[in-house]
Amino acid sequence: MNLDSKIPQGDIADKWTNHKNHLKLVAPNNRPKIDIIVVGTGLAGASAAASFGEMGYNVKAFCFQDSPRRAHSIAAQGGINAAKNYQNDGDSTYRLFYDTIKGGDYRAREANVHRLAEVSANIIDQCVAQGVPFARDYGGLLDNRSFGGTQVQRTFYAAGQTGQQLLLGAYSALSRQIGLGRVQMFNRHEMLDIVKVDGKARGIIARNLVTGELERHSAHAVIIASGGYGNVYFLSTNAMGSNVTASWKIHKKGALFANPCFVQIHPTCIPVHGTNQSKLTLMSESLRNSGRIWVPKKKEDAEAIRAGKLKPTQIAEEDRDYFLERRYPAFGNLVPRDVASRAAKERCDAGFGIEANDTNEGVYLDFASEIRSKGRQAAFAQGDHNPSEETVLKLGKAWIEEKYGNLFQMYQKITDENPYETPMKIYPAVHYTMGGVWVDYNLESTIPGCFVAGEANFSDHGANRLGASALMQGLADGYFVLPYTVSNYLADEIRTGKISTDLPEFAEAENNVRSQIDRFLGNNGTRSVDYFHKRLGLIMWNKVGMARNEKGLKEAISEIAALKAEFYKDVFVPGSANELNPELEKALRVADFIDLGQLMAQDALQRNESCGGHFREEYQDAEGETLRDDENFKFVAAWEYKGDDISQEVLHKEELKYEFIKIAARNYK
């Protein structure tokens, strides 16, 4: 297989412009003759579907929720980056490009990342024009904050609900096109297979989740924007329905799957409370702008806290270990996520964790100093130069509330503790997947005519994602990249004509889906789908989680293979095919997660280095920092499906070239 990344020639800053100038076009009068399918209506899918609708193509969009507005993107909290340099702190397209490449530990593609940085400014213009109410300062201009891994304030936000506002913006653009009849929306529909005709993507098989009916939909191009696969761990910050099925199904039909082992573990999530837990909740990273992370210096104190004998507020300043500030003075609490996560794990493994659960996994995120300093500032601003303690606290808490109110409320609802009075407890959790379907510069997979956007593709984040860059990528792909690159592909399709769903390829794909469904429903098993999903999750977290080693990965591979056999033998799926059947939906998704889990372990095993979210215990320096091996692993690992036995997948390597950024060790000290 020839992995052609199709990166345009020329200087990095000119590549995208030159490329766009040479892409083929489809004239407006020809566009109505062409059908496009978009699977997923998160930021990537909704923006793509709205753009194609507006251009005049016939669009069919699909999502499994009851409304496109509920896609997982809605949950993003912290913000979206853009190189606008409104704050005059030295930001530029180059610097955003540089930070993203460095943050990704030099495992992302230069050309893609530069394009992302280039179009980032347009995204903000677009969203504001759509009526997205970003935070503003008193002069009426847009406000910014900073995020982990950067030293500039380039993050645009809408309180702690940025994803919601951006998605509602894209959803409104999409709604407009639906209202105009240019996009046909299929809610509560799940894509269960792709249909290839003569090697090209020509349609999908979707299940109407209400009636259970299997439907055939044809198109000249298929765009997958189905999100990430973090739920392979069962517990994660992802919405419960997030899954890998669409990506995995195209993988099975020829799309390579890249860097599956690159998973981001986010440092600031609410720790696990108990065995019935279904998901983990993120506390936005923006909180690290104001919160200081610490654990007790003395083990006795940590023990006393866990036993409920001491409160965190009773630990004296000199008995606290602000471990990020201690280890990384230049970036302090704002080091990138992978660095912050590992540092927290290191402290907890060493016995300083503060959470009273079976693992003691938890550290503090403390707002006390920020409340004081912002309270003083506010008092001074009101002309009170000698404020009382009470005034300082009151004003400080008001400041915090204005900035992070909904996050604080969310924390309190879940934990029953008041974070204005006592530090939050946090611990890393699975959050985002940098791996995904391999795509070239045009975001086309190795199946011609099948494009992949947003978190579902692999291309822009390398081994680690910097905060506020996923929202940026989703919208960049949907609004500003796919409209050009997909049109280029479609320029050769204007004479193709309508594609019939009576073709044998459609019948075959539909039959395969049907037989998989029948197999599950007819299985005489005894265990629920969740039972298997949780077991998979435990294997993944313990052996393919925040730290990996050769022995654990080998065990994981064989344990998952065994779990797969047991799953097919013993899973029990109640109900029938012709009704709303959430257990069946889950079974179909978990089947794909099991395969993917094994591939993730295989990928992690071959990558004999540590980089970004992939930490191999064998490859670390004396201080516990990652040891990358650029000599041997400066590549994208792209896997080719070879049948039911995942251990047979074949590894292809796309060599990464750094022509414009000097590759260096990543240092945040």
Place this chain on the structure above:
Amino acid sequence: MATKYINITLKVWRQKDAQSKGQMETYKLDKVSTDSSFLEMLDQLNEQLINERKAPIAFDHDCREGICGSCSLYINGRAHGPDRFITTCQLHMRSFKDGETIYVEPWRSKAFPVIKDLVVDRSAFDRIQQAGGFVSVNTSGRTIDANATPIPKADADRAFEAAACIGCGACVASCKNGSAMLFVGAKVSQYALLPQGRVEAHDRVLNMVRQMDEEGFGNCTNTGACEVECPKGISLENIARMNREYLKASLS
């Protein structure tokens, strides 16, 4: 967080599909952790039902952190259960007592037909949005610079507060008239408060209200139940603003 366990009885609305008649069923569930969310409790019940080879209960949910607006349960006679400013997925079992009986029903409103058990069809909201809940701007990104039109912070903040509606439908479910005014008012307000949305303000409010009426939502008689049950604290002010906008648009 000291974990406690409670035993509860649940009375749950079961309905096979839109056509069937539904009825309440009783289930006993033991050893529910008070740290569990309400939906995790339902997961636990479903696990028990599956193990007994009975049909698990269908309910809508996704983000489980109060933002997607999927979850939609009527608990002990209230939309999203006891407590204000939360969704069902944010409700935790520590709000219930050992031995308590809890009633769980779907949203009940003509415009939200039941699909199965606790799942209802809220697509009417989407259709209202499609009728005008947007700014007509093309997606080229070649608009004007985002900072070219300053917006007073107070306006931006109020627009944001209106835009924070999660489209859950609790307002409709808790209104004795099944009115969607709070939801539509929130949308109309968001754009009415921003310069970007002004140009087509007239058409927007007329079209959205027309669609709202066509979908079979009831009238607003200002009882305010919607505001009380809205998880996002969307205020009645938005209804007033919508009415003003509507009047203005109808007169001109």
